[in-house]
Amino acid sequence: MMRLPLFEFRAPRTLQEASRILDGERTNAMPLAGGTDLLPNMKRRQQVPRTLMSLRHIQPLNDVELTLSGSRLGACLTLSDIAADPRFRNGLTALAQAASLVATPQIRNMATLGGNICTTIKATSGESRSISA
Numbered sequence: 001m002m003r004l005p006l007f008e009f010r011a012p013r014t015l016q017e018a019s020r021i022l023d024g025e026r027t028n029a030m031p032l033a034g035g036t037d038l039l040p041n042m043k044r045r046q047q048v049p050r051t052l053m054s055l056r057h058i059q060p061l062n063d064v065e066l067t068l069s070g071s072r073l074g075a076c077l078t079l080s081d082i083a084a085d086p087r088f089r090n091g092l093t094a095l096a097q098a099a100s101l102v103a104t105p106q107i108r109n110m111a112t113l114g115g116n117i118c119t120t121i122k123a124t125s126g127e128s129r130s131i132s133a
């Protein structure tokens with residue numbers, strides 16, 4: 001069984017605190033959301049950040065704002081959150097349907113909207129070095 005390498009764990013509660021950690025640690029720190037992509041990569045030593053910074057306790061990243069002029073979905077909403085929320089069936093049907101079709105229920109319960117976007121960006125153009133809110 002492959003084990004995770006040693007790492008320092010940080011769990012900021014605000015975006016400001018998270019930004020300070022990333023500024024201070026530079027390329028040594030990585031944001032951790034659901035971990036469905038990052039943790040297996042760490043086990044395979046494809047990514048070995050010195051510090052993992054959990055985003056799950058930053059409330060704005062879990063919020064949803066739906067207005068007539070536009071919608072704001074927090075980056076830490078899970079794909080299950082999006083697939084199950086009845087508010088997304090009115091006007092954001094395609095997003096809810098897409099979220100419901102990704103991988104398996106276990107993965108969807110952990111994987112986040114932000115992580116999905118970041119892994120797609122990384123796959124096409126390299127690493128992300130900021131927090132997607």
Ligand SMILES: Cc1cc2nc3c(=O)[nH]c(=O)nc-3n(C[C@H](O)[C@H](O)[C@H](O)COP(=O)(O)OP(=O)(O)OC[C@H]3O[C@@H](n4cnc5c(N)ncnc54)[C@H](O)[C@@H]3O)c2cc1C
Binds near residue numbers: 033035
């Ligand atoms: C078995 C399996 C099947 C899959 N099938 C599909 C599929 O059918 N379709 C599909 O689209 N995807 C698929 N995926 C990919 C899956 O959607 C992603 O692994 C998942 O969305 C990543 O989200 P996460 O929250 O777990 O990210 P993590 O693993 O926590 O992070 C992934 C990367 O994004 C960065 N990151 C995460 N959140 C943020 C943020 N808010 N700001 C900045 N950086 C951030 C992390 O630092 C890391 O580099 C599959 C994955 C697995 C394991």
